[in-house]
Amino acid sequence: MKKINMPIGFMDSGLGGLSVLREAIHLMPKEDFLYFGDSKNAPYGTKEKEEIKRLTFEAVDRLVKRGIKGLVVACNTASGACLKDLRKEYPDLPIVGIEPAIKPAVICNQGGEILVLATPMTLKQEKFKNLFDVYKEEAKMVLVPCKGLMEFVEEGILSGPKLDEYFEENIEPYINENVESIVLGCTHYPFLKPYLEEKLQGKGIRLIDGSLGTAAELKRRLKELDLLKEEGVQGDIEIQNSIETEEMIERSFALLEA
Ligand code: DGL
Numbered sequence: 001m002k003k004i005n006m007p008i009g010f011m012d013s014g015l016g017g018l019s020v021l022r023e024a025i026h027l028m029p030k031e032d033f034l035y036f037g038d039s040k041n042a043p044y045g046t047k048e049k050e051e052i053k054r055l056t057f058e059a060v061d062r063l064v065k066r067g068i069k070g071l072v073v074a075c076n077t078a079s080g081a082c083l084k085d086l087r088k089e090y091p092d093l094p095i096v097g098i099e100p101a102i103k104p105a106v107i108c109n110q111g112g113e114i115l116v117l118a119t120p121m122t123l124k125q126e127k128f129k130n131l132f133d134v135y136k137e138e139a140k141m142v143l144v145p146c147k148g149l150m151e152f153v154e155e156g157i158l159s160g161p162k163l164d165e166y167f168e169e170n171i172e173p174y175i176n177e178n179v180e181s182i183v184l185g186c187t188h189y190p191f192l193k194p195y196l197e198e199k200l201q202g203k204g205i206r207l208i209d210g211s212l213g214t215a216a217e218l219k220r221r222l223k224e225l226d227l228l229k230e231e232g233v234q235g236d237i238e239i240q241n242s243i244e245t246e247e248m249i250e251r252s253f254a255l256l257e258a
Contacts, residue, residue, distance in 0.1 A: 003069050004228075005229070006069040007066075007068055007238070008024070008032070009034050009036070009060075009070070010024075010035040010036070011035075011059040011060060011074065011078070012078070012187055013037070013041065015039065015252055016186060016189075016191075018035065018037070018252055019189075020215060021074065021256065023214070024072070024219075025235075028219055028229070030231060030233070030235050032238075035237070035238065035240065036240045038059050039242060039248060042154055043150050044081075044119070045077045045118075045119020045150065045186065049121070057089070070095070070096070071086075071095045073086065073095065074214070075187055076099060076118060080122050080126075081121070081125060094225060096218045097214075098187060098214045099128070099131055099210065100118050100131070100185025100210065101209055101213065102116065102185075105181050105183050105206075112140075112181070113180060114139050114179075114181050115179055115182045116141055116185050117171070118143075118144075118185030144171065150188035154188070156254075159194075163192075163195060167196075179205055182200075182207050183208050184209040185209075187211065191255060
């Protein structure tokens with residue numbers, strides 16, 4: 001098969017990366033996409049770095065074996081743990097990662113506080129610390145490790161009393177009149193945007209995530225390498241999950257439409 005006609009691979013610890021895939025499909029409708037969610041091993045964000053690395057490499061190997069022309073590590077936790085190692089292992093594959101969207105949050109900040117919601121592991125990693133150090137003088141950032149939040153999306157719970165309880169205990173205590181924006185630093189969280197918008201109604205707090213920026217970076221990289229498919233029929237979307245049930249695949253497609 002000609003390289004340009006190969007699919008673009010996406011991986012995540014579960015269903016979160018679909019928030020990035022959703023943007024990529026809009027930006028590149030002629031491309032074929034192959035998504036792998038490792039829901040059986042989720043969450044990654046409370047595991048040790050070596051374990052996250054092992055699982056990420058396994059997921060990526062699987063996509064590479066199928067044949068892909070580019071890869072999106074659509075997981076902040078996995079990107080933080082091993083993006084550099086992946087690029088070393090696959091020097092000929094264009095690889096795009098994701099990081100909490102601190103930069104856009106700081107750029108539009110007008111003196112308020114920025115809350116950064118992410119998995120505990122994302123916030124602990126060196127990659128994040130380096131990013132934080134670049135912007136720490138420019139805005140007050142408060143880091144909020146959200147252990148247990150991605151699980152709601154995995155289970156298809158996007159609102160309701162259990163999520164209310166989580167919000168009241170883990171996020172609401174950080175909300176005050178100084179908070180100007182919230183960075184959704186885990187790819188699962190954009191699916192909770194409608195819920196959070198309702199909870200934060202009237203407070204004028206901006207919700208920012210990196211999914212569109214990541215999809216745009218993928219498009220730019222493919223174009224630069226003459227690998228961007230811009231003509232032909234609408235592309236195919238294939239979704240695989242390490243939990244091999246129909247329900248998981250149906251939930252995944254439903255999230256793409258969310
Ligand atoms: N979706 C993931 C992220 O962006 C990870 C969630 C998890 O597995 O803990 O970090």
